[in-house]
Amino acid sequence: MAEYVRGAPEVAVIRMCNPPLNTISDVMLRALSEEVNRANIDPTVKAVVICGANGKFSAGADIRGFSVGIEKNTLSLESVAALIEKSEKPFVAAIEDIAFGGGLELALGCHYRIANMKAQFGLPEVKIGLLPGGGGTQRLPRLIGIPTALDMITTGKYVPATEALKLGLLDEIVEENPFEAAIKLARRILGQPVGPRRLSLKQTPKLPNMEAFLHEALLKVKKQAPGCLSPEMCFRAVEASVYLPFAEGIRKEKELFLLLLTSDQAKALQYAFFAERISKKWMLPNGASWKTVSPQPIRKAAVIGLGTMGQGIVVSLVKAKIPVVALEKDKKHLEIARKAIKASLERETLRMQQKGKTLDIHKSKLLHFTLDFGALKDVDLVIEAVFEDMVLKKETFCKLSEICKPEAFLGTNTSCLDIDEIASITNRPQQVIGTHFFSPAHVMKLIEIIRGQHTSPTAIATIMNLAKMMDKCGIVVENCFGFVGNRLLSSYTEQTYFLLEEGSTPEEMDKILEEFGFKLGPFKVSDLAGLDVGWKSRIGQGLTGVNLPLGTPPRQRDGKRYSPLPDILCENRRYGQKTGKGWYLYDKPGGKIAKSDPWLHNFLQNYRKAHNMTTRTITQEEILERCLYSLVNEGFQILSEGIASCPEAIDTIYLNGYGWPRHKGGPMFYASEVGLPKILTKLQKYAEANPDIPKLQPSPFLQKLVTLGSPPLKNWPSLVSPQQSKL
């Protein structure tokens, strides 16, 4: 776990060795402490360099260890950092590539820190529901001051070496491996006193307006992830570094760390961390998988259709340094898109500069705007982002088939349409794949990658690799109407409309679901996205509009309950924010501040009267359960149909594309925590009361899991009937 060697006659080297990321376990801590003691007592050793094997310093504590629990007599990370700091011999941290979490805390215990140019630093514990429990909340503010330390610790963001040097976190940076430079530094400082380098002996630098600053900072932290404990606990620990002496600050840090360690939120956030990694590992029934199939290089891509989605996709590709041909149907739309993309890239350039990275959009020849389909003949990938209309999509793919080189991949950015139908019009269905981006596409992490029946494993590997290059989270799912995300969403929104009919209000439901943890409630989301989007889709499906057969009962389709409420709003041109009114009222078209709208409440009353519905008071419990359990129920159905490979994939989709509160793990994790028997019983109750709502009928797979004694979530995929497993 920790090697002890000589780097120079008077310099000992302690190398952390736990491949691939040198994560810190109990065993590693013991080994480190032994080697630090060995160096301390060896009179021939005058200085020590601590580094990591495998080209990495350390990714911090082994997160898997937290779920097992930390044993009482476990050596604490802080005690090892303190052992290093107290040494009379100078310790130099030679940081290669990463120093995260406990890894950075160990480095903060060292007297000097040197890193390579590529290195990144961070205390990301907040993201896994914890706080830096190895002295980081006390040492970092003393080193770099409250504002930056607070920002790093409460957001968990990573800073690059150049910025770390400016902040004073590092003493030196070098181009390549910092090991040799660390040995040189260690020799240079031999004999110099280490006392002034001990962070525990320093005061946290004062700010003239410390109290006001902290007050503002706390408000910001509370807004960051409403309902999530760890950001505020991180704040409290850092605040202690201002008001308490070091030893007391450490006690406070430990007290808060232990409080978080056993919390449900930490469990959920750590689950989410691993869920994202598990769900990237796609595998097909024929054995092809992320391990065995190589991606093809995408040297040049094209995007067709430069509306909001297309623009975001172009920006994402450029940010990944992939040359893009951006194509529109006419000059006017091309010019609008050109301006919007340029402005967006300029904002991105600024943001990246602030992060110490570069994106030189001016010098680069990454973008080519055109009206000419001929410009697509040499691209390796096309992502089509035209309107959500099957006829238009098929026309586009027919053209692409003729123009693009045979090996080019053809992606379609659709949120629900049939990939196989689109592929069927092409001369290369094996190269056709769904690439469902989320709006705004240059910001949102998720891409649902939809496998059609002919999509080749190479196409999947290529798009998964592209997602990685764009710093996005690609999840492979099967082809069905709405795929995974929108299928779950439609069960949830359907309930919100029914509850509205029965007596609730947009304000009430938004409040309840925002308190649950969604950034925005369903009606605010609908106003933001535009009600017309769903309306067009329902018209296309023949659920409303001119294609609806005469005599169809207004609140029934195919014998099932249907709510025409959103359709009626659209018929009244209430599309949401863009028209200044939707479920709420805005001060002008494009306005963002939602106000309660007397028109809507009046309309709802009249609607209920017209349909002979008695308005009833609905409890918060019923609102939450009907909305969330119907969504989760669809998740079980999706698993049983083999549309998603595992519950982790569904959760990752919901966390990255639909605003599910991360500290609640994801819908399937949430279901497992609530308890499957309770979910089943409640669904049965609601289904009995609403026999015309099939989405409330418990999924047979949920029933099977309950019959089997509610096995842990990780076992669910193995219980799906093998005939259904497609992924």
Ligand SMILES: CCCCCC/C=C/CC(=O)SCCNC(=O)CCNC(=O)[C@H](O)C(C)(C)COP(=O)(O)OP(=O)(O)OC[C@H]1O[C@@H](n2cnc3c(N)ncnc32)[C@H](O)[C@@H]1OP(=O)(O)O
């Ligand atoms: C007994 C000790 C008590 C100590 C108590 C003191 C408390 C200390 C707090 C901490 O240090 S908490 C940990 C803080 N560190 C992190 O949160 C880092 C998390 N990791 C990352 O951000 C990324 O993994 C990375 C380091 C940036 C690397 O990213 P990359 O995309 O290159 O690879 P991944 O696919 O993410 O990871 C590869 C592989 O490694 C697993 N892994 C990564 N970090 C950890 C970790 N800290 N603990 C356990 N496992 C980790 C990851 O799950 C992947 O595993 P797989 O099986 O190959 O999918």
